[in-house]
Amino acid sequence: MIDKISVSVDKKQYSPKHSSSQPSFKGLGDVAIKLVQACEKEPMVNVSVLDLSTAIFPRTIVETVVVPEQKDENGNKKKKQLNFFAGFEALRREGSGLLVNCILPSFIVMGAAKLLQKPLLKGKFQSADFVHNWSNTEALKKISNFYSATDASASVDKRIEQTFRDMLNNLEGLDGSKVNSFENLLSADKSSYEEIITRLKNLTTAKDFDKKELKAVYEKIAEKTHITENIRFKNDNGKYFSNNLQSLCDDTVKTLRGIYKENITDPSKLSEYFKKAGKMVNAKSLAGLAVILPLAIYMQPINRWITWKLSGRKGAPMSADFQNKQDAVLSKEDKAKLVKQKFISIGSMIGVSMLSIMKMPSLGMLRDIVQFKGIFPSMDQARLISTATFASRMGASEDANELREATIRDIATFASFYFLGDYAAKAIASGIESYYDNKAVRKGDDSLRVTLLNRHKVLDKDTNILKKFWNWVKHTSLKSSDELATHSGKLLRTYCQLGNLAFSLLSLGLFIPLYTRTQTNKKEQAKLAKLNAAKKEAAGGRTSYSAAFGQGNLAALSEIKPPAFEAFLNSQRK
Structure with missing residues (x-):
């Protein structure tokens, strides 16, 4: 695809004058491009790669290796031992998060669609494949409107061809800070434009669905327009479409294939077809989330149960009690404090999640979040599932140290995955753009400028810095x-x-x-020191008790209260 795109590039950019300022594309550069492109095709694939490389493997190593320093009763340092229980739990915890958040949802939703297709369709539209069709209600409404607007007296294949033509003519998208019309961009090469429409029609009317051909057609459109992410229809008053161009192509082809296979010509039957498709997307999405969310919530309790079965000990693996091969036991007062702190931590997690969406809560937003529109969850769905996963980890914490660690770790993880990492990428892009802009000004050559960001909203130069920053955060996206x-x-x-x-x-x-983990280890070391001090005190108390008892000194016995008998002696005085 990169070779194809380079054909349409202005040759000035590759003239000897500028060649020294261009990055090299050989070797590792090309490999890096291909890997990043493979990740960016699906946002959740990108998150999965990030999760593996930045959370699962590093945290497993850290939680295995970084252990608290322990001392024996005489104050001598013990030899550090790797905490394999903590490391293995970290591997399961982070790995199960990736599994539930990114990988399982699509299979669960597809399974739900297979189970629901017959009862929902009630024997109708059996040739239509609603299981692998990920169109949401917004996409279905658009496809229905464009198809219904075609000549009803024409054949189905002619109406399909006209639908693609009308949709492409009506599309426009953001390129940098400009909104360009697809019709203008594509019609510049009429033969190529007609080829695109013909190939889309043939994809729809073919006996078998050709995924590779659909991808090739999408790439052809992208090559001509260089607009794929921020698209909208001219009659939508500037509102951007919820899906990108690739999803729109996929949804339109698959939805129209159902109409073609069923040979739907009657308007009432056509209306029923789209209603059934809408019911299917809602039903399979709700059924999928009904399985995924409880699974996300229960993963950490399940992980902790596995640790208990493997070790024979209850409690957090990093706790002093666990490492001393004892079950962790909290007092009533500590339990009450822990419950209060859990509410604060979980509330903070939900607050960060809502902040990351950057939308006012509404029924429309809830519908958009619930509905699946691709084989991987959308970013908003991933936020919802991650929030449930991380909040459950906080709720399952068994002491204050584990809760503090889970709160810091998981809120930071969420923030990095869903907006801070994006800000880092945009900041680098902004710096690169600024560098090449300054270079273009110095050399008086605008061809040196580079545009890496799409700007939905352009502010005046005299706008205050806070508004500029907020605009950059909310209305700027990486191409x-x-x-x-x-x-x-x-x-x-x-x-x-x-x-x-x-x-x-x-x-x-x-x-x-x-x-x-370092902070937790410090607190656990302090706890271990207290335990060792208590053991020494208990040992000293037992020695004094034996001496006093041997002399028959009952007065001394009443004064010496070894910890093991203190509660008993106090009860005898009442």
Whole structure:
């Protein structure tokens, strides 16, 4: 695809005059581009790669290796032993989070669709494949409107062809800070435009669905427009579509294939078809979340149960009691404090989650979050599942140290995955744009400028810095690789994504786990010191008690109260 895109690039950008300022694309550069592109095709794949590289593996190592320093009763340092129970629980905890958040949902929803298809459709539209069709209600409404607007007297395949033509003509999208019309961009090469429409029609009317061909057609459109992520329809008053161009192509082809296979020509039957499709997406999405969310909530209790079965001990593996091969027991007062702190921690987690969505809560927002629109959960769905997962970890914490560690670790993880990492990538992109802008001004050559960001809203230069920052946070997004026309642009974007990865690795994989575990170890060391002091005191008390008893000194017996008998002696005085 990169080779195809480079054909349409202005040759000025590859003239000898500028070649020295362009990044190299050979070797590791091309590999990096391909890897980043593979990740960015699906946001949840990107999150999965980040999770593996910045959380699962590093945290497993840290929680196994970083153990508190222990001393014996005489104050001598004990030899440090690796905490395999803590490490294995970390591996299960972080790995199960990835499994539940990213991998299982699509299989669960597809399974629900297979179970629900017959009872919901009631014997109708059996040729339509609603199991693998991920169209949400917004996409279905658009497809229905465009198809219904075609000539009802024409054949189904002619109506399908006209639907694709009308949709593409009506599309526009954001390129940098400009909104460009697909019709203008595609019609510049009429033969290519007609080829795209014909290929889309043939994909829809073919006997078997050709995934590779659909991808190739999408790439052809991306090559001509360089707009894929921020798209909208001209009659939607500036509101951007919830899906990107690739999803729209996929949804439209699969939905229209059902109409073609069923040979639907009657308007009432067509209306029923789209209603059934809408019911299916709601039913399978709700059924899927009804399984996924409880599973996310119960994963940490299940992990802790596994630790208990493997070790024979209850409590957090990093606790002093656990490491001394004892069950952790909290007093009533400590339990009450822990419950209060859990409410605060879980509330904080929910607050950060709501903040990351950056939308006012509404029924429409809830519907958009609930409905699946791809084989992987949308980012908002991932936020919902992650919130349930992380909140349950806080709720399952068995002492104050574990709760503090879970709160810091998981809120930081959520923030990094769902907005801070993105800010890091955008910050690098902004810096790169500024560098090339200044270079273009110095050399008087605008062809040196680079655009890596899409700006939904452009503010005046005299706008105050706080408004500019908020606009940058909310109304700026990193372009996809498909939206960049040159190799250099793609490689520069790769640097932005690698910056995101580096930020997440340093913060989530190293700094946060090392900090939280070090702080926990300090508190556990203090707890161990108290336990050892109590043991010494108890041992000293028993010695004095024996001496006093041997002399028959009952007065001394009443004064010496070994900890084991203190409660008993107090009860005898009442």
